[in-house]
Amino acid sequence: xRRPRSPARRAGLxxxxxxxxxxxVRRAPGRYLVGGALMGLxxxxxxxxxxxGVRWIDAYPLIGxxxxxxxxxxxxxxxxxxxxxxxxxxxxxxxxTLYTAADLPLLLAWPLPAExxxxxxxxxxxxxxxxxxxxxxxxxxxxxxxxxxAPWSYYPQAAxxxxxxxxxxxxxxSLLALLLMRLAPAGRxxxxxxxxxxxxxxxxxxxxxxxxxxxxxxxxxxxxxAFLAGFxxxxxxxxxxxxxxxxxxxxxxxxxxxxxxxxxxxAWASLxxxxxxxxxxxxVGWVRSLxxxxxxxxxxxxxxxxxxxxxxxxxxxxxxxxKDLRLLMRDPTQWSQLLVLVALAGVYLVxxxxxxxxxxxxxxxxxxxxxxxxxFLLAGVGVRLAFPVVSLEGEGLxxxxxxxxxxxxxxxxxxxxxxxxxxxxxxxxxxxxxxxxDVSVNLASASIVAGGxxxxxxxxxxxxxxxxxxxxxxxxxxxxxxxxxxxxxMTLALLxxxxxxxxxxxxxxTTLVDPAVPVWSTPAGLLTGALAVAWxxxxxxxxxxxxxxxxxxxxxxxx
Amino acid sequence: MIEVEGLVKRYxxxxxxxxxxxxxxxxxVVALLGPNGAGKSTTIRAITGLLRxxxxxxxxxxxxxxxxxLAAKSKLGFVPDRPYLxxxxxxxxxxxxxxxxxxxxxxxxxxxxWLEAFALAPVANELIExxxxxxxxxxxxxxxxxxxxxVLVVDEPMVGLDPRAARQVRDLMRGHADRGHTVLLTTHAMxxxxxxxxxxxxxxxxxxxxxxxxxxxxxxxxxxxxxxxAIFLRLTEEASEGPPPWGPAAADGSRRAGxxxxxxx
Numbered sequence: 001x002r003r004p005r006s007p008a009r010r011a012g013l014x015x016x017x018x019x020x021x022x023x024x025v026r027r028a029p030g031r032y033l034v035g036g037a038l039m040g041l042x043x044x045x046x047x048x049x050x051x052x053g054v055r056w057i058d059a060y061p062l063i064g065x066x067x068x069x070x071x072x073x074x075x076x077x078x079x080x081x082x083x084x085x086x087x088x089x090x091x092x093x094x095x096x097t098l099y100t101a102a103d104l105p106l107l108l109a110w111p112l113p114a115e116x117x118x119x120x121x122x123x124x125x126x127x128x129x130x131x132x133x134x135x136x137x138x139x140x141x142x143x144x145x146x147x148x149x150a151p152w153s154y155y156p157q158a159a160x161x162x163x164x165x166x167x168x169x170x171x172x173x174s175l176l177a178l179l180l181m182r183l184a185p186a187g188r189x190x191x192x193x194x195x196x197x198x199x200x201x202x203x204x205x206x207x208x209x210x211x212x213x214x215x216x217x218x219x220x221x222x223x224x225x226a227f228l229a230g231f232x233x234x235x236x237x238x239x240x241x242x243x244x245x246x247x248x249x250x251x252x253x254x255x256x257x258x259x260x261x262x263x264x265x266x267a268w269a270s271l272x273x274x275x276x277x278x279x280x281x282x283x284v285g286w287v288r289s290l291x292x293x294x295x296x297x298x299x300x301x302x303x304x305x306x307x308x309x310x311x312x313x314x315x316x317x318x319x320x321x322x323k324d325l326r327l328l329m330r331d332p333t334q335w336s337q338l339l340v341l342v343a344l345a346g347v348y349l350v351x352x353x354x355x356x357x358x359x360x361x362x363x364x365x366x367x368x369x370x371x372x373x374x375x376f377l378l379a380g381v382g383v384r385l386a387f388p389v390v391s392l393e394g395e396g397l398x399x400x401x402x403x404x405x406x407x408x409x410x411x412x413x414x415x416x417x418x419x420x421x422x423x424x425x426x427x428x429x430x431x432x433x434x435x436x437x438d439v440s441v442n443l444a445s446a447s448i449v450a451g452g453x454x455x456x457x458x459x460x461x462x463x464x465x466x467x468x469x470x471x472x473x474x475x476x477x478x479x480x481x482x483x484x485x486x487x488x489x490m491t492l493a494l495l496x497x498x499x500x501x502x503x504x505x506x507x508x509x510t511t512l513v514d515p516a517v518p519v520w521s522t523p524a525g526l527l528t529g530a531l532a533v534a535w536x537x538x539x540x541x542x543x544x545x546x547x548x549x550x551x552x553x554x555x556x557x558x559x
Numbered sequence: 560m561i562e563v564e565g566l567v568k569r570y571x572x573x574x575x576x577x578x579x580x581x582x583x584x585x586x587x588v589v590a591l592l593g594p595n596g597a598g599k600s601t602t603i604r605a606i607t608g609l610l611r612x613x614x615x616x617x618x619x620x621x622x623x624x625x626x627x628x629l630a631a632k633s634k635l636g637f638v639p640d641r642p643y644l645x646x647x648x649x650x651x652x653x654x655x656x657x658x659x660x661x662x663x664x665x666x667x668x669x670x671x672x673w674l675e676a677f678a679l680a681p682v683a684n685e686l687i688e689x690x691x692x693x694x695x696x697x698x699x700x701x702x703x704x705x706x707x708x709x710v711l712v713v714d715e716p717m718v719g720l721d722p723r724a725a726r727q728v729r730d731l732m733r734g735h736a737d738r739g740h741t742v743l744l745t746t747h748a749m750x751x752x753x754x755x756x757x758x759x760x761x762x763x764x765x766x767x768x769x770x771x772x773x774x775x776x777x778x779x780x781x782x783x784x785x786x787x788x789a790i791f792l793r794l795t796e797e798a799s800e801g802p803p804p805w806g807p808a809a810a811d812g813s814r815r816a817g818x819x820x821x822x823x824x
Contacts, residue, residue, distance in 0.1 A: 060698050106814065150780075285604045297684070297685065298684055299680055299682070299683060299684060301667070301683075302651060302684060303653070303667070303669055304655060304667075312659055315659065315662060316659065316660045316662075318659065319656050319660045320660075320661030321643065322656070322659075323648065323656045324688060326647070326648060327648070327654060329643060330647040330686075331647055392645070395643035396643050396644070396645050398609065398637075398639055398643065399657070399660070400636045400643075400660075401607075401608060401609050401658075402607045402608060402609060402632060402635065402661075403632055403657075403660045403661060404629045404630075404632045404633035404660070404661060405629070405660055406628075406629055434580075494718075553611065555609065555610050555611060
């Protein structure tokens with residue numbers, strides 16, 4: 001009698017996944033069509049931009065002789081940054097795909113070798129963490145190829161080089177994640193990995209900014225040429241990025257570099273090793289996760305914390321805020337977002353402090369521009385801090401939906417929860433930039449008020465649109481804005497920031513003409529202030545009302 | 560008191576519930592039965608306000624769930640079939656959250672009483688993520704009963720409970736009804752429904768196939784003195800059902816559907 005074949009063996013695990021993807025596309029074709037079109041547009045734009053940039057550099061007489069080497073170093077630096085980004089993001093992704101994936105017990109129960117299952121999981125890890133960087137890199141290489149008139153063979157060579165290159169951080173980061181599984185306390189692996197990855201990413205952002213690239217603008221033409229020559233001759237040594245660079249540059253001339261098969265071989269070997277190690281680590285880690293805590297229990301009743309009591313007087317809304325604060329403190333995927341906020345604020349302050357501008361008028365002009373930047377920065381922070389707060393209810397939404405709490409109270413609680421850090425950031429950065437740039441009193445007050453108003457607006461936009469376009473199935477806050485709702489939020493937040501900057505044109509212009517003239521006590525100044533408040537209320541209030549309307553009509557899953 | 564009148568729920572072209580009428584009075588335990596896909600969960604979700612009916616009306620203690628949702632929900636306690644409890648909260652923190660959400664006076668004292676009743680007090684300060692399925696199910700009951708709701712809606716109450724906890728939950732539901740409250744439960748455990756329910760409502764293909772006390776159901780099904788399982792199978796049997804193509808019945812050519820029909824008849 002023939003042994004029955006499992007569905008996985010019959011169809012192949014990858015084919016099974018591909019079929020699931022096809023079903024998902026068929027179910028919401030519009031979503032994938034719009035997403036694909038947007039990605040295509042971005043890729044086309046990048047390719048065109050690189051093509052024009054390369055042609056311009058090649059034609060520039062001053063650096064024409066070293067243009068090729070400088071370009072090559074630039075491409076290597078670009079992919080190196082993305083390689084680092086992949087290495088950091090793969091830490092948490094690998095834990096999810098190689099260790100805690102919901103389908104792993106089912107797949108391992110099938111009559112399949114564990115290694116085959118984990119090969120699929122390694123492939124999933126690769127897709128989840130390296131697909132986006134690869135999609136960002138490929139248009140750059142296409143632009144390079146079209147600008148240099150590369151032969152057709154260049155394009156597949158460049159694609160293989162990039163895909164193989166990104167396999168290396170996937171393997172290295174995943175192996176590090178598996179090591180964490182061995183070292184981190186049982187049941188805390190994901191938290192430790194997330195915290196480590198966010199701290200590393202925040203450090204990288206601050207570190208890159210600390211290089212102060214604006215110093216280049218202060219160089220004389222001779223110094224700049226010397227810098228470029230040094231950059232062009234920079235030797236990264238024997239590194240995968242250099243191998244990829246070799247493969248790409250040889251491909252431009254129609255030559256297959258020996259570095260290409262070497263890179264592909266190392267990538268394949270790394271992923272194969274990862275599959276084997278993951279299969280072993282899963283068994284060991286699973287057994288270890290069964291280890292109970294030996295910490296003695298303290299069953300004594302604990303009263304509410306001191307900080308809960310004032311919030312508790314607010315009733316249901318206060319209860320939601322207290323619950324959210326507790327979850328924030330205990331969930332690294334949430335509190336780690338605050339580290340990103342601190343890193344961004346640090347970068348912004350370092351950038352502002354590095355500006356050396358002579359003359360009050362120039363400082364005031366720069367201060368006005370900085371108000372716009374502050375709005376954009378807050379929009380970026382809000383997408384991480386405010387937009388996901390409703391979605392983070394996740395499967396716990398049933399408590400709110402079946403409880404005697406209205407949508408207004410729920411969104412009010414979420415607004416109250418998300419606003420303090422954004423308000424602190426807006427006011428703090430508004431004050432800091434006014435002080436660091438030493439702008440006139442009129443603009444200093446405008447800067448602080450604008451920071452506060454922008455914080456309120458992005459919180460309202462984030463909470464409202466986050467409620468209107470929730471993703472209750474997201475596993476962490478960073479996933480939530482990756483949606484049409486997130487795109488709408490960013491568009492409206494940027495529109496708000498642009499409008500606020502325009503409204504500040506009047507006090508800015510008056511101050512530029514005569515810094516001593518009072519602005520805010522005049523009828524025109526008061527009207528400007530009122531318009532800024534109305535502009536803020538329209539965005540925040542409109543988004544919250546829309547979010548409330550959609551939240552009330554939201555229906556959870558059916559039979 | 561739960562009153563459901565002409566409830567219709569449509570998901571796109573799929574009609575999940577096609578005009579259900581249902582009434583559960585104070586002091587009564589009503590069991591809502593039906594095969595998978597009969598519309599039980601949809602009906603429960605409409606009663607608890609998780610879904611908006613396409614047509615019809617749902618009232619809890621006289622309050623329309625759609626028009627006066629807060630008043631209706633303030634009378635309601637709910638235990639879902641797969642309850643999600645915030646894993647990063649402790650049991651005590653979760654019950655405190657529920658108490659505040661529902662405006663329960665003396666919530667901490669009541670929470671401690673329920674934790675004791677369900678033998679969860681020793682682990683009340685531990686994170687819920689460390690609990691077993693049965694412990695979570697018991698905690699969900701504690702959360703639902705914390706405010707002593709006039710109406711308790713329970714979706715599959717016995718899933719994951721050990722025999723002692725199952726008995727405790729059965730007694731709790733009976734006791735809750737005996738104190739003048741309404742209990743509506745859905746279950747696939749016929750023995751639980753038979754032992755506990757004052758009335759049974761059988762849903763089939765989105766409609767009420769039968770309703771009444773056991774004697775009335777027996778009369779409707781024509782099953783003599785047989786138990787609820789036989790009544791249920793008779794009321795919901797489908798002549799078109801056959802053995803699954805991959806099952807052993809398909810391999811040896813026997814007809815399992817005929818056997819089932821014979822047993823039911």
